[in-house]
Amino acid sequence: MNKSEFLANLRAHLSVLPPEEQNELLEDYEAHFAFGLESGRTEEDIVLELGDPAELAKEAIGNRYVPREHVYWFGGAEPAPVPDAPAPSAAAGVYGSEGDMRRRNSFASVMVYIGLFFLNIVIIPPLISLWSVVFSLAVSAAAGILSPLLLGLEYLWHGEIFTAKIFASVAAVGMGILLAVVTRYAYKGMLRLSVAYLRWNVRMAKGGHQA
């Protein structure tokens, strides 16, 4: 191997580096040849002393920082086979699509808010009326259970009491207890329904980003 073969070989192995840096390194080797020839050595001797171009290139690339996304890689004279070159563009693609998604999501979430608004206009009144049913159940249950108290008040007021009213009051207490049980279930069911609906709303409004 002579000087030009060595240099060509070395340049081929250095192709991942920016051309500017390749040239600087090759200049160092060319100078080395010049000094060697000056002191009376042959090109072949110098090549032997320098070592294997592939090994030297590995040293040069491995030892030094290889800039990523370097402008030279895309504007260089030779289309260098750069293994890292697709990575930045791929990464840029990923970021780009993510940005698109984020933009789509913000648009979608606005639509979700609007949709939820109209849905709530329709859903919330029946929900309120159902709650009022639960409330009235609770009031009737309380009234039934507390009816003996009214009976007691009547006795205090009038000093006498109808026997029928005592039976009616006992019946009212029984009904009140039953209603209380019903109220309890109705209340629990309504609470669960309301909480679930609220959570669904929040999830729809917030979760639009993650979905």
Added chain:
Amino acid sequence: MDISIQFKKGALELCVLVLIQGRDRYGYELAQSVSKHIEVAEGALYPLLRRLVNEGYCTTYLQESTGGPPRKYYKLTPEGEAYTQKLVVEWKQFVHNVSTLIEKGSRL
């Protein structure tokens, strides 16, 4: 691969730094001085020198020479000076430790 090549590669940086510490030298001169003492691929010097420059341990300057191309001289920076001294101390310690281990190991 010859294992001693790995030793030499590791020591090359130290040798080069010590040579430059003595006086400013240019690449070919360094190659000659190093290969006088240890057998190493001289070409490995240039990537090494570039790295030393990139890391701020050396600076370069050009000086015209009679006949041949201008010589690129390498000069230690203050950081390079400190780094070299540290490296020498560490090297001596390391060699001492390894030698001790080898001696003890053969006796055990």
